[in-house]
Amino acid sequence: MNNMSVPGKQTSYVIGCSFVAALGGLLFGFDTAVISGTLADLKSVFMLSNASLGFTVAIALVGTIVGAIVFGKPSDIYGRRFVLFVLAICYLISALGSALAWGWYSFLFFRFLGGLAVGGASVVSPMYIAEIAPAKMRGRLVALTQFNIVLGILLAFLSNYGIAIFDMSVTNWRWMFAVEAIPSFLFFLLLFKVPRSPRWLIAKQRVDEAYVVLSKLCKDEHEIQHEMNAVKASLDVKHHSAKEPFFEREYAIPIFLAIAIASFNQLSGINAILYYAPSIFEMAGAGQDTALLQSVAVGVVNLIFTMLAMLVIDLIGRRSLMLIGSVGYLISLSAIAASFYYYNQMFTRTGGLIVLVSIFLFIAAHAFGQGAVIWVFISEIFPNRIRARGQALGSFTHWFMAALISWIFPVIAAQSGGSAFAFFAVMMFLQLLWVIFIMPETKGIPLEQIQKKLHIK
Structure with missing residues (x-):
């Protein structure tokens, strides 16, 4: 010992x-x-x-x-x-x-x-x-x-x-x-x-090396043995279910939920706004240096509301965060779209301020809602035997949509900034409906019960 x-x-x-x-x-x-x-x-x-x-x-x-x-x-x-x-x-x-x-x-x-x-x-x-x-x-x-x-x-x-x-x-x-x-x-x-991952070491039959690593990660011999047994059991289950079909009717609900939340994540326009934040502020009348400074403020807001969401996600639930975030999306994106339509690239100080405040609200809504929930939710809705593939599907959907939207955003924004943000606002209205009528709550529910809730055997 x-x-x-x-x-x-x-x-x-x-x-x-x-x-x-x-x-x-x-x-x-x-x-x-x-x-x-x-x-x-x-x-x-x-x-x-x-x-x-x-x-x-x-x-x-x-x-x-x-x-x-x-x-x-x-x-x-x-x-x-x-x-x-x-x-x-x-x-x-x-x-x-x-x-x-x-x-x-x-x-x-x-x-x-x-x-x-x-x-x-x-x-x-x-x-x-x-x-x-x-x-x-x-x-x-x-x-x-x-x-x-x-x-x-x-x-x-x-x-x-x-x-x-x-x-x-x-x-x-x-x-x-x-x-x-x-x-x-x-x-x-x-x-x-x-150290190397003890799970990987055990999978490679390097049990002695795994024990050394776990002796640094665990508090006592009992915990070491418990972790090693749990890993071995997990690997055994995974081995015997490696050929489990993924795109089966049984998994239709979690597959739909994963694709939906990952798609809505990017249909909010979050990556487009993060990539093009200084350009958006310049379109709204800010100078180049001022636009970069305002982007720093965007990052601060993102960090603060991410921390807040991490504190409450297990208290008020995933759906509550998504509902709050969806409403915040709608208000902020609608305000940005209206500003671009009204001022038509001829922004006054007031117009620029509306865009600035609205983007701050948008970032807060994202960090507190979608940003905090997406990966937690996807990891919870798939059963153990297909969870890795489910998360890969969610990740692929997320990045594919991010690439597509970031590619077309500057083209649309150059023609009409208002149209781009109006589109994102409409998508977030659809997300709000999805959260209200379809998205299940997973807070505090054992994974096995979530599977039953989603009609997975």
Whole structure:
């Protein structure tokens, strides 16, 4: 027993390892938002049309779709930590390559590579954390990835604003991408300090190594044996259900729910607004530097309301958060659309203020509703035997819709900003109806009872 960790040390070690893995989420958020401050320069430097600019933004999202699909199997073969190392290298190369790009095609390649890393991180980082965390801490620690995504978005906005203030003229956009190399390299170095996933080690019959890792993660011998037995049982169940058909009538309800919530997530316009926030503020009459500063405020609001949602999601339930978020979406998107229609690109100070406040409300509604609920909800509605494939379907739907909407948004917005936001508002009205009449509540219900509620045997 003398090799057992002191409880306080064990807790600190688990939190530390989870924080390192969650840096994949921070880079996910940073990479997602950093391009927002570079759009005007990219359009000028590479002489892009609105459609080409939309594709330039969307290419990273195409990478996320591919990354979410391709990095799952290597993580089973080579291990979660190994794949996290690969992702850190991809982030680093993408950051430096995007900053040093010698033409549009090279820039697209490096942004696609960054997208691969984002897609992989969205799968592997939370999976690794879930596999090293004790059951009693698992929910909060996995949620650390979502928190870091939002933090990464804020840091990207702050970085873009800081670089714009220093004003390095034509090289501003290059520095904005280059900054990401710093957390990428830090992520790579810190991964040497974290252990391999004990679940993966047991799956590879490396039980002694798994025991050593668990001795650092668990408080006593009883907990170690309990975790090892639980992992072995889980692996055995998974092995015997590997050929379980997925697209079966029995699973029609959870499949529909996963596709619906993931689609509505992007039909709100969230990624388009995060990517194009400075451009939207400029369309509403703000100067370039002011627009970047307002984007920083967007990141702060996102972070605050994400933390609030994490505190109450298990108290007031998933549907309540979605209802509140849907109403917030409707009010904010309708106000933005009306402002663009009314002012018709000739914004007064009042009009610009309406857009600013409405976008803050929109971000708060998203962070408190969809942003907090989507991945929790998808993980709860599928039975154990198909949960991984269900989450992959939700992730694929999310990223596919994100790529599509981010590609077409600048084209529509250039013709009529009001029309783009009016479309998002209509979609959120449909989401509100979906939440009221279709979405089930899963708070506090055992997974087996959720399956019965969804008519799954």
